[in-house]
Amino acid sequence: MLNGIWLAMIVIGVAVAALLGQLSGPTGIVEGLFAAIKSGVVSIAIPLSAVMMLWLGIMRLAEVSGAVQGLARAVRPLMRRLFPDVPPEHPAMSAMVMNMAANMLGLGNAATPLGLKAMQHLDDLNPRKGTATNAMCTFLAINTSSVTIIPATAIGLLAAQGISEPYAIVGTTLMATICSTMVAILAVKLFEKMPFFNREPALVSKADSTNDAPDMATSEPRAISRGGRWILGLVIVLFLGIVWLEVFPGQRTALQVSLGLDGIAAQLDAPAGATLEEAEVLGDKPLWQMIVSGFSVAAIPFVLVFFVVFAALRKIPVYEEFVEGAKEGWQVAVRIMPFIVAMLAALAILRNSGALYLFQAALRPFLDLVSFPAELVPMALMRPLSGSGSQGVLVEILTNNGLTDAIKYTAATMYGSTETTFYVLAVYFGSVAVRRTRHALAAGLCADLAGIIAAVVICRAMFGGG
Numbered sequence: 001m002l003n004g005i006w007l008a009m010i011v012i013g014v015a016v017a018a019l020l021g022q023l024s025g026p027t028g029i030v031e032g033l034f035a036a037i038k039s040g041v042v043s044i045a046i047p048l049s050a051v052m053m054l055w056l057g058i059m060r061l062a063e064v065s066g067a068v069q070g071l072a073r074a075v076r077p078l079m080r081r082l083f084p085d086v087p088p089e090h091p092a093m094s095a096m097v098m099n100m101a102a103n104m105l106g107l108g109n110a111a112t113p114l115g116l117k118a119m120q121h122l123d124d125l126n127p128r129k130g131t132a133t134n135a136m137c138t139f140l141a142i143n144t145s146s147v148t149i150i151p152a153t154a155i156g157l158l159a160a161q162g163i164s165e166p167y168a169i170v171g172t173t174l175m176a177t178i179c180s181t182m183v184a185i186l187a188v189k190l191f192e193k194m195p196f197f198n199r200e201p202a203l204v205s206k207a208d209s210t211n212d213a214p215d216m217a218t219s220e221p222r223a224i225s226r227g228g229r230w231i232l233g234l235v236i237v238l239f240l241g242i243v244w245l246e247v248f249p250g251q252r253t254a255l256q257v258s259l260g261l262d263g264i265a266a267q268l269d270a271p272a273g274a275t276l277e278e279a280e281v282l283g284d285k286p287l288w289q290m291i292v293s294g295f296s297v298a299a300i301p302f303v304l305v306f307f308v309v310f311a312a313l314r315k316i317p318v319y320e321e322f323v324e325g326a327k328e329g330w331q332v333a334v335r336i337m338p339f340i341v342a343m344l345a346a347l348a349i350l351r352n353s354g355a356l357y358l359f360q361a362a363l364r365p366f367l368d369l370v371s372f373p374a375e376l377v378p379m380a381l382m383r384p385l386s387g388s389g390s391q392g393v394l395v396e397i398l399t400n401n402g403l404t405d406a407i408k409y410t411a412a413t414m415y416g417s418t419e420t421t422f423y424v425l426a427v428y429f430g431s432v433a434v435r436r437t438r439h440a441l442a443a444g445l446c447a448d449l450a451g452i453i454a455a456v457v458i459c460r461a462m463f464g465g466g
Helices: 002-020 029-064 067-074 076-082 091-104 108-124 134-144 152-160 166-191 206-210 226-247 249-258 262-267 276-283 287-313 318-353 355-369 374-382 387-398 405-416 421-430 440-463
Strands: none
Touching: 002 029, 002 318, 002 355, 029 067, 029 091, 029 108, 029 287, 029 318, 067 287, 076 091, 091 108, 091 134, 108 134, 108 318, 108 421, 134 166, 134 421, 134 440, 152 166, 152 387, 152 405, 166 405, 166 440, 226 249, 226 287, 249 262, 287 318, 318 355, 318 421, 355 374, 374 387, 374 405, 387 405, 405 440, 421 440
């Protein structure tokens, strides 16, 4: 399916560009094409490799120490229903759990490397290399529709444009992503039973399918002593203390003053503390939003510290194992570069050609019939295709003084409750050289459609008509 769509994007884009005179020039498809592929390697793949080195190193420590296996056991009943083909104790379960948790908290920098690691583990179980398994399709469907507690980017854009109560979309995004995730799971389970998506290629021998499995530590890690458990408990208590200071920044300011650190904090230009006026403004937010935000801010430092300390207490050589895990980061980045370039090239041609505007005009009569705001059509069309493109569309909507706040809240909710499905599939499947994606794209697009519809319906109920 992805082959046909990619071909259609290029052919339609070039044809429309020729018709509208967009083959050349600063806004033409040629300039857009070369700018997109350069950005794909320089601004996406290389920075991603650095982030992946960090998180795959931490993931290595978490795996060899047994920490994530314990986390996976806590949610085993649900995961076994969603992924019946994956053994309960397999490392893929742990990586998928951590990826889903990172997505829920809006930790995109951590979620992508963990998701790529999960795909590598799922590919270890794949008897048909190059063809997506049911588990891969289910994982990506959930990934592209992930329940989101804090839509950090959308909130930041609302706040930057001076929109009142930017945190108002937290509840709408949460409800919309719950709807999209439910649709994604139903769709992927339905599609995997359809004969159209189950034309099986030749099997790969078991020996071949295990040759590329990552090298894990062979020695059993030592049990944690009673003193080690106390240390882990102290780490958790310190984490909760950090969350407390994030939720109540005025308390941090008082603590800095009592310790004589307020002068140093001021020299560092640290945004951690809060004046009385700032504390009053923060106090206007609902407490639950402040708590969730505090957990989101402190989550990454906690994960870094906890897994390193946990591995050290189990007598794991933490530095050596971290470096071994980090080595995979660059290798994965090199593997996904061609897939990123291919997808971004097609998206740039389609976007710069003007084809999306023609499609929007063709859809307008139908959208008027179902009372879908026409101003949101560019966002609905762009979001599954391009993250930067959809962010640009969102900024255009937020800066349009002729639009109501209800439309702006809806656009931000739509941005936070959908995903760049084509890009995600290209990167994740590219990391394991899967070219036959089966029903993953269809399920992801169903989830996007559900998220878009849910965003419009829920925001209309919450904020009124546009």
